[in-house]
Amino acid sequence: MDNLNPVTIIIIAANVIISYRGFGDFSFFEKYKFNIGGIQRGEKIRMFSSGFLHADTQHLLFNMLSLYFFADVVINILNPLQFIIIYVGSLILGNLLSYYFHKNEYSYSAVGASGAVSGIIYSAILLQPGMKLMFFFIPIAIPAYLFGIGYLLYSIYGMKNKIGNIGHDAHFGGAVGGYLITLFLAPWLFQTNILMIGLLALPIVLLFVLKKMGKI
Template sequence: MLSDYIINTPVASVIFALTVGLSIYAFSNPEIYGRMMLHPYTVYRDRTKWPMMITSGLIHKDWTHLIFNMLTFYFFGFALEGILVAQSGSIGHIYFAGLYVVALVLSDIPTILQQKNNYNYHSLGASGAISAVLFSFILFYPRTMLYLFMAIPIPAFIFGFLYLGYCIWASKNARDGINHDAHLYGALTGLLITLLLYPWILLHFAEQFGL
């Protein structure tokens, strides 16, 4: 039930609703895109524009981009918040919010540095933060079975690497305004934050494979 999501995973619920709502609104409002998209040229030169590193993660290029990211978040974001609460109590909600926001910001920094002199470059999407959520979840439950395209069973850790592999390919080949570079840095941020919060997680991960 919807109320169960709101009560048990309030942070994931707010992120999901806000991202879907703002993305849909922006689809028909180009002015919103201009204000919320990441513009490295401006961010690098004007500290008052740093919030773009967060606002750009609340909008998406089109329905395909939005649905892909939100399906991934739905499968892993709500579950991860529940896992962190189970591990740490109510402060787990704060851990989840922190992981998401920090990953959203840190995953944009390499792009800002790379594109700081490219006035025509813009990007958007929550992919960096969602990669962090995905790879944090994988550290806890790497063998969880998912169904790719709703039909093909696949372990979570394989899904994660396929997801990341696509994003690395897209960062080199796609010209769609989506910040595909952020996937890699978001994934690394998710792994690092989870390791800092739960240093035992590497041993737990290895044990899932009998190591």
């Protein structure tokens, strides 16, 4: 991890330490996970702390690997402070969207850095849309912007059909956070990447249209 920025190392370390504390301490895990009932009782810290807890080692590893691959794109084009702003803002916005969709489900709970990591991924795609991504199940490299659009469309599908034990709404909200905060921090993108800004906005608009129509 010598080539990683110290900020990325600190965030990964915080996730590992806090997640492993949660693995071995049920009361700690329950106190700081995202939970609608707890938040409605005034425990707002859960909106932040839940982003550093994970369900198991596999969940933690997947999120930290995803962060590892995309963090430097954002840090190198912007700067470490702006990276932190995007990470934390995406975490919070992901949980806010999750709260919005589940506010009447008192027992709904979730954990994970997925919202924050989704924000970093979407920020990296916005900053460098032409980069190519490879996946184990796809034999060819695909443009990052196609992955970003597909990722959010799948998140909408997952939200609509409640697929798996996955917080699709937090993923989506985090990606929206990464999109909006990056545009705020890097307004020059409106001169250089206006087409990509429009393309990457399409799934976001679609979600809110579907929500307004009562389809989600």
